[in-house]
Amino acid sequence: MTTASKPLTEDTDPHVLPPAQAAALLEGAPWKRYAVFGDSLSVGAGDPTPGYDNLGWPARVERVLRMVEPDLRYLNTARIGATTAQALEEQAERIVAFEPDLLHVNSGANDLLRRNPDWEQIEDGLRTMYTWAAGTGAQLSVLTLGRAFVIPAFPDWTERVARLNDITRKLAREFDAVLADSWDHPLNDRENLLSEDKIHFATTGQAVLATLVLEQLAARVGTPRS
Incomplete structure (x- = not known):
């Protein structure tokens, strides 16, 4: 959380790994073709935050992976507002043709935007x-959704997101996906976390999400954070 006198910046944020440090953790990572699939979370949509690079989390992960593998190929097919069915219909063919060896798959939030979700x-x-x-x-890799944002039209939105996260965790275990869990992370308490739309994380949050993903990828490579 920021202080009144000195707001956090990317250089002082305790939950953000500098790119060079993250790249050192990922030394020896085998991935050369990185793809990202899904909805606005996978787009990395969000407003700029003073003191932070204006980059979404996928671009931040790409930047670090490219430091490890300079010939990295990258494809992001995600679309803001896509449901799971729409994402599969619109993006799957391009992803398959790309032949990724690392694929991030976030979806489900837009499936909750109905009066009575069919779980x-x-x-x-x-x-x-x-x-x-x-x-x-x-x-495969995936993020859980954070608890900071709400949809006023749905009073039970937090409970919906928690239930979706439970499904995500279960499927991540079943399919051996790298899971970065943002639900209970301290970033959710930041006063400047949300963009003007009160839904998407501003770049202060995008930077932390990238670190969460990179840490879990590093753990999969076998180099835990020091």
């Missing part, structure tokens, strides 16, 4: 997505 359908759709993604042969 069986939501889980079935996400399972279909994971099954397809695993079929590419890539190492």
Whole structure:
């Protein structure tokens, strides 16, 4: 959380790894073709925050992976507002053609935007997505949703997100996906976390999300954070 006299910057943020330090943790990582699939979370959408590079978390992860592998190829097909079914219909073919060896798959939040979510359908759709993604042969990764944002039209929004995160955790275990969990992270308490739309994380949050993903990728490589 920022202080009144001296707001956090990227250089002083205790929850943000500098790119060079993150790259050192990922030394020896095998990934050469990084793809990102899904909705606005996978886009990395969010307003700028003073003191932080104006980059979403996927671009930040790409930057570090490129420091490890200069010939890295990168594709982000994500679209703001996409449901899981729409993402599969619109993006799957491009992802398969790209032949990723590291594939990030976030989806599900837009499936909650209805009066009465069909939870069986939501889980079935996400399972279909994971099954397809695993079929590419890539190492999968995923983020849980943070608890900071709310949708006023849905009084039970926090409970919906928590339930979706439970599904995400279950499927991540089942499909051996790298899981970066942002639900209970201290970043959710930052006063400047949300963009003007009160939904997407501003770049102060995007920087932390990138670090969470990079730390978990490093753990998969076998180099835990020091």
